[in-house]
Amino acid sequence: MGKVTKAVGVAGAVAGAAYLSKSENRQKVKRQLAKITGKENSSYLKKLGKPSDIDDANMVDEGAMTSVQYYNRLQEEKTEEN
Structure with a gap:
């Protein structure tokens, strides 16, 4: 076959x-x-996805960093409690 x-x-x-x-x-x-x-x-x-949309790309980048910073802050608080 x-x-x-x-x-x-x-x-x-x-x-x-x-x-x-x-x-x-x-x-x-x-x-x-x-x-x-x-x-x-x-x-x-x-x-x-055009590179000419720099403002949009920066906004998305900042939004992505917000969640990462929040997660890192939670992790630091957990380690400080222990």
């Missing part, structure tokens, strides 16, 4: 490569992927 699986995989790869060799087909696939992932209609996803 391993040989059959490999043969089907190779045939699929060849068929995919043949289909994507035309520019028109590549554009169709890109549009379909954009629809599936929702990136076509969502401006939020387009700006997500």
Whole structure:
């Protein structure tokens, strides 16, 4: 069964490569992927994770540090009690 699986995989790869060799087909696939992932209609996803959002990154960083500082303070209080 391993040989059959490999043969089907190779045939699929060849068929995919043949289909994507035309520019028109590549554009169709890109549009379909954009629809599936929702990136076509969502401006939020387009700006997500851009380095130009330094203020947002700093806010997230500060929020993450707050929980770490709280945990560390609790640990210190426990060690002081013992």
